[in-house]
Amino acid sequence: MASTEEIRTDLADIVNEVTGIPAADVQLEKSFTDDLDVDSLSMVEVVVAAEEKFDVRIPDDQVKNLKTVGDAVSYIEKAQAA
Amino acid sequence: MSTAWTIPTGTHAAVLGLGVDRGKRVVPNSELVAAIDSSDEWIQQRSGIRERRWVGPDEDLVTMSLAASQAALAASSVEAAQIDAVIVATCTWTMQTPSLAAKLAYLLGTQAPAAFDISAACAGFCHAVGIANDMVRSGTARYVLVVGAELLSEMTSRTDRGTAFIFGDGAGAVVIGPSDVPGIGPVVWGSDGEQFDAIRQSVDWRDVLAEEEPTMPYIAMDGATVFRWAAYQMAKVAQETLDRTGIRVEEIDLFVPHQANMRIIDAMARAMKLPEHVRIARDIADQGNTSAASIPLALARMYADGEAKSGDLALLIAFGAGLSYAAQVVRVP
Numbered sequence: 001m002a003s004t005e006e007i008r009t010d011l012a013d014i015v016n017e018v019t020g021i022p023a024a025d026v027q028l029e030k031s032f033t034d035d036l037d038v039d040s041l042s043m044v045e046v047v048v049a050a051e052e053k054f055d056v057r058i059p060d061d062q063v064k065n066l067k068t069v070g071d072a073v074s075y076i077e078k079a080q081a082a
Numbered sequence: 083m084s085t086a087w088t089i090p091t092g093t094h095a096a097v098l099g100l101g102v103d104r105g106k107r108v109v110p111n112s113e114l115v116a117a118i119d120s121s122d123e124w125i126q127q128r129s130g131i132r133e134r135r136w137v138g139p140d141e142d143l144v145t146m147s148l149a150a151s152q153a154a155l156a157a158s159s160v161e162a163a164q165i166d167a168v169i170v171a172t173c174t175w176t177m178q179t180p181s182l183a184a185k186l187a188y189l190l191g192t193q194a195p196a197a198f199d200i201s202a203a204c205a206g207f208c209h210a211v212g213i214a215n216d217m218v219r220s221g222t223a224r225y226v227l228v229v230g231a232e233l234l235s236e237m238t239s240r241t242d243r244g245t246a247f248i249f250g251d252g253a254g255a256v257v258i259g260p261s262d263v264p265g266i267g268p269v270v271w272g273s274d275g276e277q278f279d280a281i282r283q284s285v286d287w288r289d290v291l292a293e294e295e296p297t298m299p300y301i302a303m304d305g306a307t308v309f310r311w312a313a314y315q316m317a318k319v320a321q322e323t324l325d326r327t328g329i330r331v332e333e334i335d336l337f338v339p340h341q342a343n344m345r346i347i348d349a350m351a352r353a354m355k356l357p358e359h360v361r362i363a364r365d366i367a368d369q370g371n372t373s374a375a376s377i378p379l380a381l382a383r384m385y386a387d388g389e390a391k392s393g394d395l396a397l398l399i400a401f402g403a404g405l406s407y408a409a410q411v412v413r414v415p
Contacts, residue, residue, distance in 0.1 A: 039128060041345050044310045060307050 002054075002080070004028075007073045010053055011046075015069075018045045028070035036069075056080055095218035096265020097211075097415050098160060098225075098257045101153025102382040103146045104369060105135035105235070105251030118243045125247045130344020134250035134370025136235040143175055146253035147186050147231040150378070154227065154255035155190070157415065165257075166223035167196040169214060171206025171230045171374035173301075173403070174237055175199060186229065196223070203281065204340050204402025205271075206230055206374035207254070211398070212269030212408055214258040225259040230374035239284070239300040248343070249301065250370025254378020256415075267327035270319055271408035280307045281403035301403075308405075312346045316401050316409075317353035323397065323409040332357050336384060336396035336414065341366035341376035350399075361389040373402065381414065390414055 002010075012026035019042050025035075032038040038046065043066075047058045050072070056079035058066075066072045110133040111122040125131060137146070147170065155162055168190075170183040183197035202209040207230035214226035234249035258266070285299040316339070324331055337360050339347055344366055351362055363380035372379055377398050384390035392415060399409035 040306045041128060041309050041343075044306050044313070045349060048310065048314055060310065063306065 004073055004077065007054065007076050008069065011050060011069065011072060011076070014046055014049045014053060018042050018049065026069055028068065028073060030069050031067055032069070032072075033067075050076065054080060093219060093221070093260040094262065094264045095215045095258055096261035096263075097412050098259045099154050099156070099158025099415050100254070100256050100378055100382060100385075101150045101155070101157055102254040102379050103149035103153070103252060104379065105146070106138040106141060107136045109134050109136050111247060114240070114247050117240045118246045120243065120247075128343075128345065129248060130347075130364070130367055131247060131370055132367050134247075134368075135252060137233060137251045141251075143172065143182060143231055143233045143253075144185060144189070146233070146251065147182060147229050147255070148189050150231070150253040150255040151186060151190055151227055151229055154257050158257035158259070160225050160257050160259065162191045163193050164225045165190070165192045165195050165227050167214070167217060167226045168192065169210045169226065169228050170199045171202060171210045171228070172199060172232055173201060173203045173206070173373060174233045182231065183229070190227075202374075202402075202406050202408070203404060204342065204371075204373045204376070205400040205404065205406045205408050207377045208269065208398050208400035208408035208410060209271060209406075211256070211258065211266065211412070212271060212410060215266040215269070215410070218258055218260055225257055227255060227257055229253060229255040230376070230378055232373040232375045234301065234371070234373060236298060237283075237300050239302075242300065242302065244305050245301060245303055248371045250372045252369065252372045252375045252379050254375045254382065256378060265413045267323070267411035269408055269410045270323040270326055271406075272319075273404045273406040274311070275404065277307065277311065277405045280304050280311070280405055309343070309346060309349075311405060312342060312401055313349035314353060316399060316407060317350050319401075319407055319409055320350065320354055320397060320399050323399065323411060327411045329395070329411065331355070331360070333395060334360055334397050334411065335394035336361050336363070336381075336390055338363040338377055338380050338384070338396050338398050340400040340402065341369065341380050342371050342402070374400075376400075
């Protein structure tokens with residue numbers, strides 16, 4: 001099972017690939033929209049890439065609950081454990 | 083047993099000519115931003131749209147359809163009298179009945195052909211091309227006029243941040259007729275009614291009439307849901323279309339997807355791993371999303387820009403409300 005930090009690092013790489021935001025900026029407390037300026041369509045691209053990378057399913061109606069990087073990491077952790 | 087039935091004999095079919103007409107009024111982002119508290123940069127970042135074409139004072143769905151159809155007939159060297167069927171794909175003809183196709187067939191001076199509209203929203207053009215291909219191949223029609231026409235500015239909310247800047251007005255037409263060699267590949271099409279509400283008319287006409295001050299309904303959309311479906315599911319449909327046609331992605335010259343949003347076009351192209359040499363239609367930047375008209379309009383621009391030439395193989399893929407989709411490979415005229 002991947003650690004929280006490993007998931008954050010991989011997710012940061014995905015955010016970097018989709019948006020060009022430096023991976024180092026993608027920290028747990030950061031808000032995708034307010035701090036990182038990830039718009040709704042980029043968020044979809046991040047989610048689809050994350051589904052593939054972490055082998056989890058993140059339905060549309062869950063995406064709006066993923067406000068911070070930490071929200072996304074803990075969602076992925078729970079989904080992997082399920 | 084009697085064998086008196088006459089079964090027509092079929093042939094190959096191809097697209098013989100293309101004609102388009104764009105709304106004459108150029109509407110830049112700056113004209114729309116105040117009502118949605120937005121900016122030119124915000125709109126371009128989210129959609130790739132710089133400006134869109136809306137109808138001018140003397141234009142409507144009929145004038146645009148007629149102009150596009152006449153241009154397509156001229157380009158095909160087919161006379162109006164030779165047309166056996168007129169199919170119009172539209173979601174903005176505001177008469178429940180009769181069809182725009184019947185009116186258009188009459189105005190063109192055709193000889194009372196079959197004429198009907200189809201409702202498949204942004205996917206309508208490729209649906210109609212698929213139907214026309216089957217009609218010509220089976221022998222039920224020799225020449226079919228296929229038109230995609232939309233007047234979306236009338237059904238656009240000026241204050242809906244998700245859609246106010248998206249849509250445009252225009253029409254595109256093709257003549258489909260017999261050919262010695264296959265010019266239109268098999269259609270791959272389908273629908274996902276579970277996402278019926280993802281793109282929709284905002285209010286049912288019946289409920290519009292119940293309003294105290296009835297206003298025109300508008301096209302509403304759940305942008306993120308549509309983006310996810312279009313960018314990723316449609317890339318798979320595109321691959322399936324190539325597989326069914328029996329060609330590899332390297333063999334296509336043009337990729338002409340429905341012009342919904344530049345971000346969808348880019349994401350699809352990435353997901354499909356399109357080779358460098360394939361030219362990608364990007365008409366949306368200056369035309370907006372014209373639903374059923376977008377593919378012929380986009381193809382016309384590719385000719386005008388020198389990106390398309392006669393004989394090129396084009397992968398067409400259309401998708402939208404329903405959700406519904408249709409795709410095929412065509413050899414462009």
